[in-house]
Each structure stands twice: as C-alpha cells, then as structure tokens.
Amino acid sequence: MSFTTTTRSTALVLAGSKGLGYGCASRLAEDGHDVALCARSAESAEAAASTLAAHTRSLGVAADVSDPEQLHEAVERVRTELGPISVLVANAGGPPAGGFEALADESWETAYQLTLMSFVRCVREVLPDMRALGGGRIILIGSSSVRRPIPNLTLSNTFRPALNGLVKDLAIDLAADNVTVNVVAPGRVDTDRVRQLDLAGAERTGRTAEEVRAASEGSIPMGRYGRVEEFAALVGFLASEAASYVTGQTILVDGGLTASLP
Secondary structure, X not given: OOOOOOOOOEEEEOOOOOHHHHHHHHHHHHOOOEEEEEEOOHHHHHHHHHXXXXXXXXXXXXXXXXXXXXXXXXXXXXXHHHOOEEEEEEOOOOOXXXXXXXXXXXXXXXXXXXXXXXXXXXXXXXXXXXXXXXXXXXXXXXXXXXXXXXXXXXXXXXXXXXXXXXXXXXXXXXXXXXXXXXXXXXXXXOOHHHXXXXXXXXXXXXXXXXXXXXXHHHOOXXXXXXXXXXXXXXXXXXXXXXXXXXOOOEEEEOOOOOOXXX
C-alpha cells in the first residue's frame, strides 16, 4: 500500500520482536512494506528485524513504548532511515495480571503509561507523516476484554475499553485525512503472553498450566487457541489499500469466544 506514487510504504510495529507484534511485522514485510519494529532491547529488535530482510528493508530500534522520549527517538530514527511512516501497528505488552484489591497505585500508573499513553503518543508522532503522504493506517492491537472483562485482568479490563473510545474518536477526526483507525482484538492466541496467563491461572487455582489451557480451549467454539499468523493476516488486510473504507472498528480474532453484541 502506498498513498503516493513516489513514496515507499513504511510500517512501524511497536513491541514487534516477538508474539503478535512480530507476527504482524512478518506479515507486513511479506506484503511489501518496509518494516521497522521496536523492542525494549536493541539486541532483540535488531535480531527480529534481520529475519525480515529477505522480504524488504527492515530496521530494529530499541524503545520502551511507555517512555515518551524513547518513543520519540525511535520514530525519528525510523523516519530518517526508512522514510515517513504510513502504517502504525500500536502494540504494547499487556498490563500485569491481578484483581482490583491486589493492585497498588504504582500498578495503575504503569498500566496507564504502557497501555493507554503509549498509543496516544505514538499516534501523535506519526500523524504528521500520514497527513503529508495523503493518508495512513493506524492499527491498535487490543484485547477481547473490550467486549467482556477477563477474570484477574482488572487493568486490561479498564484501559482497553478506554482505548476503544479513543479509536472511535480518532476515526471520525482523521477520516478527512484518509487515515483509518481500527482495533484488532485477540482472544486466546498462542503466544508467550497467553502462556504466562495460563501459568498464572494455574498458580491461582492449584491446577496445572495444561489443565488451564484445556479448560480455556474447551470454552472456545473453535476448540483451540488461535495462531499468530491468523491474527496477523487481519492486520495485513487493514494495512492494505483494500481496507480503505474500514475505520473505527474493533474486530475480534478469538475463534468465537466472546459471545457479546457490539
């Protein structure tokens, strides 16, 4: 996808060295975008980016997305080395697990900066590029907690719906600039994060992680956890020209798990 006839499409994937972020970066590279990805560790970011080089130009950048200065510096480097950013995949590690009474003020502040403000700041950083290019794609990796709260994830249950409200607001405001804004919300996709949540559930309930996973899979109509590439395929579509009329939407990738109306 390119919004001008002379500019290559540069995609930035936050928290892109593993899991859903890396899956999205891989898909975008296969689809012909130049891809920059960031991770907290420069070594991890560079190693992940190097695996994309067979498909396209790639760049790994170190940044803690909850730190505004690091995020700004990362965007500036991407812009300098790959060009203006036309696709943003906003991702961040999920906030810590825990119920309301287990969460201190510091946990709330950490989740606020990581989950909510990282998205606010990265959109602010890339909008000038997208407007100059005549359009862009903003895709937020969310969570099925936007439709139905997940037990023991109070912080996610609070901040993910807040992000959905912001996405709706931005979709309206940025439509005239040809910038689409959407959320892709995973359910139980087989990543390190979900395995950690299964392990936490096992420790909390006295079961094994395998038993927790089996119970989770039993609650999913499709009977299994999703694959990262299945999730990334939707992100690839939303980043394409084919999705130019899709904006302000939250699309679940959860095998039918979340039985709720929009």
